[in-house]
Amino acid sequence: MRALHVITGLGVGGAEQQLRLLLRHLPVRCDVVTLTNPGAVADGLRADGVRVRDLGMRSNRDLGAVPRLARLIRRGSYDLVHTHLYRACVYGRIAARLAGTTVVSTEHSLGRAEIEGRPLTRGTRELYLRTERLGAATVAVSDTVAGRLRDWGVPAARIHTVPNGVDVAAFRFDRARRQTTRAALGLPGTAFVVGGVGRLVPGKRFDLLIRAVAALPGAWLVLAGDGPEAGALRALAARLGVAGRVRFLGECGAPGGAAPDIPAVLSAVDTFASASREESFGLAVVEALAAGLPVVHAACPAIEDLPADRAPGAVRIGSASGAGDPTEELTAALRHRMEGGARRLPPPPAVDHYDIRISSRRLLDVYAQALDTPTATPTVTPTERALP
CATH class of the missing domain: 3.40.50.2000 (Glycogen Phosphorylase B;)
Known part of the structure; x- marks a missing residue:
């Protein structure tokens, strides 16, 4: 299996460091694309032998990032795309669908009133939910986050809890x-x-x-x-x-x-x-x-x-x-x-309970199920093509 991980940025942060740790223990051939900010974690991934590419996204409304990413996915012949963090999930889901590739997304930072430390707005939530339907599964990093996703209206059958892990x-x-x-x-x-x-x-x-x-x-x-x-x-x-x-x-x-x-x-x-x-x-x-x-x-x-x-x-x-x-x-x-x-x-x-090896095995189970489960093909409307 070949997987492409798409993340918003690779500065030092919890989700970014968790991705690096996960790839050390995930028995899958993986590449990484960062939409922007190839920071210290990008250097660490490269030191681990992971190929990292910077998509060079200029702003939240850089719509050209979608076709660039879709082309990269097609050229790589990836079996699965895995997105991380809000912006990468929105753009990555659309690009993966355009490329005809199964996509799984991890929700790392959904709070009661914030996402990635920023206030939740109705537009943010609506865009998240519309693009969520383009994927095969959404991974929650805790049961608490899984509950918040259900409260938002994400179908329970699409939500899989795979906790963050530690070495x-x-x-x-x-x-x-x-x-x-x-x-x-x-x-x-x-x-x-x-x-x-x-x-x-x-x-x-x-x-x-x-x-x-x-x-x-x-x-x-x-x-x-x-x-x-x-x-x-x-x-x-x-x-x-x-x-x-x-x-x-x-x-x-x-x-x-x-x-x-x-x-x-x-x-x-x-x-x-x-x-x-x-x-x-x-x-x-x-x-x-x-x-x-x-x-x-x-x-x-x-x-x-x-x-x-x-x-x-x-x-x-x-x-x-x-x-x-x-x-x-x-x-x-x-x-x-x-x-x-x-x-x-x-x-x-x-x-x-939170050993990274257990988390990696759980994620492999999600991948296997996602690749066996066909997803619907909802239409991506123009209003879904930019972040609020």
Whole structure:
């Protein structure tokens, strides 16, 4: 089987990194096309031996991207096209249909009111649903996302849950790596260090982590990631007088980058915090659990979709109603962790549930079913040919 993966961009992000990890474990010949931004993950894929092409899409309304992509699919004689992220799903589904190729799409980032961190609009939803019908299947990265797709009106028979996965062995705690990373980051050997990982965007609410650490004398914070909020978060740390206790690492794990990789960061910290307003999965939380860290989290379907005993080291803050002060709740939870002292936990059952090898096998089953199932041929109208 030959498959073409189409993704919106290949900068460092959760969906992008997940694609790279998946291709390492998927026993299928795969190429990748990025609509735009062939960033650090593109370099990583090429280092893994994957052929990556940049479609050079100039804007959201670059309609010429559709025939360019359709021609590329035809020339490659691919058995299946797999699309990732909103823009690639919309354009990729249309192009694959024009090329006469079966298409499967993964929904990575559908929240209650946002998609890929941007507010959902009626036009966004309508375009998504119209093009969704062009595919053979839609993959949800969590049961929570599967439920949101059903609520949107996607037929349940077309939805397949294939959770994001982690390479469990890569995150196993290493004491020597902890000491080396702490020294490299200038962290005191006995300091209590909180870790946070993700794109520095408003929805991740990293400002709450900075405020909580500011209220905990002696605590330090390490933030791994980059994004448009980086400047504002640095300014907040300075304003609260904790700039010296916060380490901003930027993008981690990029080939040739100076920052340590995420497993090294997780070895160096003592607890992990995720204050995201909403998530479609919560991969960073699972990685932290794999590293044996106690976790404090807000929205995290990866944990909430499982029985409570699958992740005993994870504590949830906040409520569905949004009542209470999230900064105070996070501060109290971190204070409790700090007073209890640094400790490592055995990776909980939730980690094995999300092993990347299991996810790859589940995805192969979706591919097999999609290739055996003929799809309807709805007409693509002109109103469906551009993003809102």
